[in-house]
Amino acid sequence: MSHLDHDMLADQAIERLVHLHSGRATAAERMAFNEWRGQSAAHENAAREAEALWGALPETRNAAQFVAPVRRSRRLLLAGAVAACVAVLAVVALPRPLAGVYADYATRVGERRSIELADGSRVWLNSGSALSVDFSTGERRLALHAGEALFEVAKDPQRPFIVRAGDTEVMAVGTRFDVDARGAQTRVDVTEGVVQVSKAASQPLRLSAGQRLSLDERTPEPAAVQPLDLDSASAWQRGKLIFNQRPLGDVLAELERYLPERILLTDDALRQHKVSGVFDLDDPDALLKTLERLQPVTVTRLPWLVLIRPAPRG
Known part of the structure; x- marks a missing residue:
């Protein structure tokens, strides 16, 4: 599947999920969403990503009513949801x-x-x-x-x-x-x-x-x-993070402390992937670029959130 096709399905999944949580969705529309996600493995993956992302934003379910039911990009839809729950997220981050x-x-x-x-x-x-x-x-x-x-x-x-x-x-x-x-x-x-x-x-x-x-x-x-691995212990003091065959889930938890956003990994199957590499703490953007280079993932930065999802195949 191409990047374009993958993004198109992700857009559709988010749009449908926002509507389902708006309080205006009918039983027929909920059934239609189940039928949509059952069309292919790609549709199902897009639906799961959308559900994981939605669940990671506290109280955004009520924010859906503020989002006009028109088609927009995932970034705009999620930015609207995040903006509507900034107060809740601020409490989490305080x-x-x-x-x-x-x-x-x-x-x-x-x-x-x-x-x-x-x-x-x-x-x-x-x-x-x-x-x-x-x-x-x-x-x-x-x-x-x-x-x-x-x-x-x-x-x-x-x-x-x-x-x-x-x-x-x-x-x-x-x-x-x-x-x-x-x-x-x-x-x-x-x-x-x-x-x-x-x-x-x-x-x-x-x-x-x-x-x-x-x-x-x-x-x-x-x-x-x-x-304790003395070679990598306290490497942060020198401005580095060093990982030697560490699970991706642990690496993300460590990277998160250096970023203003929360990190969400949408695919649990990737959590145990082993990561080896050196990350530069003085360049936060490089942290995520290095991660994309080391792992089969795509990184998307949104307001208050970094979305890590499997890289599209092909």
């Missing part, structure tokens, strides 16, 4: 910026920042992150409210260095480690030295260089300790 209101240090989406602390330690904040610092004569305590931070700790045996993320605490005396807090999940990577990881209602664990531990606030016990 937690990371809001954390910056009360934090001592914060980064915008796509921004990375290096900070030297009063004790000589250094912190690198990744995209969309927020950190507070509370040093006293007895301890050095920090709170990672959101995002990811790499810590290079100055030695001071009399004042332990403690980072809290959610219900997880990471303590080090002199070492280099990374804490990544995403909602209920926290990941700790150790690249130098030793840290002690404590979680409410579980025994403390010691992690050494080359080890990774993942924790979830919804489960009492942490996952098993995993080996």
Whole structure:
């Protein structure tokens, strides 16, 4: 199928789906849509893409009534739906910026920042992150409210260095480690030295260089300790993302933190495709271009959304 034919079917699928959710669709029109999608595998794929995209935009179902029932391109239809639910999407996107209101240090989406602390330690904040610092004569305590931070700790045996993320605490005396807090999940990577990881209602664990531990606030016990690829660990600090045979679903989740839009993969069959490559964080557009070059996908950027779908064959 040519690009033109694929886009034409995608246009038709979106147009029909918008009408079906408008509140004006009849039973006959719903049956007609089922018959339309059953005409061929290409029709069915276009219908599934449209349904996945529609479901990824919260509350856009009510926005359909604002879209005139005339044929338009997918981009215009979706832009109208997105515009109608900007307030809802803004609420979804706000937690990371809001954390910056009360934090001592914060980064915008796509921004990375290096900070030297009063004790000589250094912190690198990744995209969309927020950190507070509370040093006293007895301890050095920090709170990672959101995002990811790499810590290079100055030695001071009399004042332990403690980072809290959610219900997880990471303590080090002199070492280099990374804490990544995403909602209920926290990941700790150790690249130098030793840290002690404590979680409410579980025994403390010691992690050494080359080890990774993942924790979830919804489960009492942490996952098993995993080996850490030191060659690619914290590559974001150098402005790179390095993937070695990583599932496409994981890669997209990582890329999303550097983009203002959300990423939607319309075909779950692609989620386990392995990706190897180097991505340049200083050029967000290049992230998506590199992805298209590495994988059999087409990337479409819409307001608030990046749509990843299988590349047309032929």
